[in-house]
Amino acid sequence: MNDRLPAGFPAPLLETRTVGRLTVHAIQAGGQQLDGGAMFGVVPKTLWSRRLEADAKNRIPLGMRCLLIEHDDGLVLLDTGLGNKENAKFHDIYGVENRGDDDRTALEDGLRAAGFTADDVSLVINTHLHFDHSGGNSWRAPSGEVLPTFRRARYLVQAGELDYAEHTNERTAASYFPANWHPVVAAGQFDFVRGEQEVRSGVTVRPTPGHTPHHQSVIIRSGGETLCFLGDLIPTSHHLPLPWIMGYDVEPLVTLESKRALLAQALREEWLLVFEHDAHVGFGRLAHDGKAYHLVAAG
Structure with a gap:
């Protein structure tokens, strides 16, 4: 248990699993508390509050879970949390x-x-470039200079996501902080993919748009087993029902179709899922009761 996480964040700092030959570590890179209404969009509070209790400010506890993969070609890190650059007010x-x-x-x-x-x-793979998924891409040194955190790594994101992050509007600007990627681009460490691609043996990025137009999830396959790092497509286990979509998603109806396709395959092929923002549940497998998806096994 990481005693630096607040009382509402009981998930351990480190959870380890195997996927075929690969060892993966889910790292709880911290906690945050966001408005429950924003996290569940059009779902009424009378429904989502049965699953998660909000505080006096209507905020619910969330994690910032990253995934570290021990791969033959070197360590692969999926998302990087918030980092150290933001101030106390933030x-x-x-x-x-x-x-x-x-x-x-x-x-x-x-x-x-x-x-x-x-x-x-x-290798660092960002599902997208929102501050709580790419903030740890760079760090503020004691000198005040902002530098790439992973000096020996390549970084990877969908090419369209970087362009989208660089051209924000009044709706999207609050989620994208250029200091999270500019130092990496300047150092020549960023690589860009377009569409689905196997980026390491058994490690495939799959576009799952909706939260952002170029959001991607990451699928790991080894020894007949499959794990999917969902990113913000399905941020917590409570977002498994198809219409339970965040208010933060810029294209919620696109999210709906991304979820529909991915969850159907995950159920059919018995994938292990990783929930990035769930404060309690890191991993789980799916079942469907004829009406909705739910976890048959969590942990």
Whole structure:
């Protein structure tokens, strides 16, 4: 248990699973608290509040779970949490707690708990470039300079996502912070893909648009087993019902179709799912009761 996460965030700092030959580590890179209404969109509070209790500010507890894959071609990290660049006012607004030991972040503590450091990571895959998924791409050094966190890694995102992040509007600007990717681009460490692509043996990025137009999920296959890192397509296990879609999604009807296709395949092929923002449930497998999807096994 990571005692630096607030009382509403009981998920352990590190959870380890195997997928065929691969070892994967889910790292709880901190917690945040966001408005429950925004997290569940058009779903009435009388329904979502049966699953998650809101605080006096109507906020619900959320995690920032990243996934570290021990791959033969080097460590692969999926998403990077919030990082260390935001100020106390920002942390208060979003209920953020991601402090680690000795001025490190919780993500760095998780890497260390798994037996590694940032310099051991060879590939960083961002599902998208919102601040709570790419904030740890870079870090603010004691000098004030902002530098790539993973000095020896390549970074990867859908090409359209970077363009979308660079051309924000009044609706999207609050989610995209250029300091999270500009230092990486300047260092020549960012690579860009278009569409579905196997980026390491058994590691495939799959476009799952809706939350953003170029959002991607990541599918890991090994030894006949499959794991899917969902990103913000299905941020928590409570978002499994098809119409339970975040108010933050810019194209919710596109999200609906992305969910429909992915969950049908996940059920059919018995995938293990990873929920990035669930404060309690890191992994789970699906069932369908004839009306809706739910977890048959969680942990």
